[in-house]
Amino acid sequence: MKDHLDVVAGILINSHKQVLLAKHTSIDFYNDLWEFPGGKVEIDEKSFDALSRELKEELGIEIIDASQFMKVKYKYEDKNISIKFFIIKNWHKEPLGLEGQEITWISLCSLNEYEFLPANTSVVKALKKKFLC
Numbered sequence: 241m242k243d244h245l246d247v248v249a250g251i252l253i254n255s256h257k258q259v260l261l262a263k264h265t266s267i268d269f270y271n272d273l274w275e276f277p278g279g280k281v282e283i284d285e286k287s288f289d290a291l292s293r294e295l296k297e298e299l300g301i302e303i304i305d306a307s308q309f310m311k312v313k314y315k316y317e318d319k320n321i322s323i324k325f326f327i328i329k330n331w332h333k334e335p336l337g338l339e340g341q342e343i344t345w346i347s348l349c350s351l352n353e354y355e356f357l358p359a360n361t362s363v364v365k366a367l368k369k370k371f372l373c
Contacts, residue, residue, distance in 0.1 A: 249278030314359035
């Protein structure tokens with residue numbers, strides 16, 4: 241039986257309609273693909289609390305507010321994941337790649353120019369539709 245992971249991810253959007261991407265770094269074959277920053281939800285942890293904790297650890301930011309955008313279920317070879325994606329437009333501090341990951345701001349309408357983790361592709365399509373790209 242495959243492991244199941246509950247994950248949260250933040251879609252940070254700044255005032256210039258740019259979104260923050262992080263480069264996935266791991267030893268698996270998805271290394272160097274792009275993703276929306278986030279991480280695993282701990283046992284008995286609420287999604288928003290997990291999102292706040294993960295983005296503080298990874299980016300050094302404090303979320304002011306976030307709204308759930310969509311939930312994605314994806315089956316990788318070794319695990320099944322459920323990801324709750326949140327749109328975040330208000331936060332404190334400038335995001336930094338605190339875990340050594342590359343981060344970049346890109347125009348929402350240029351999302352197609354980046355190669356994402358498979359579990360993120362439906363979110364990219366939904367974002368482009370939402371922001372009329």
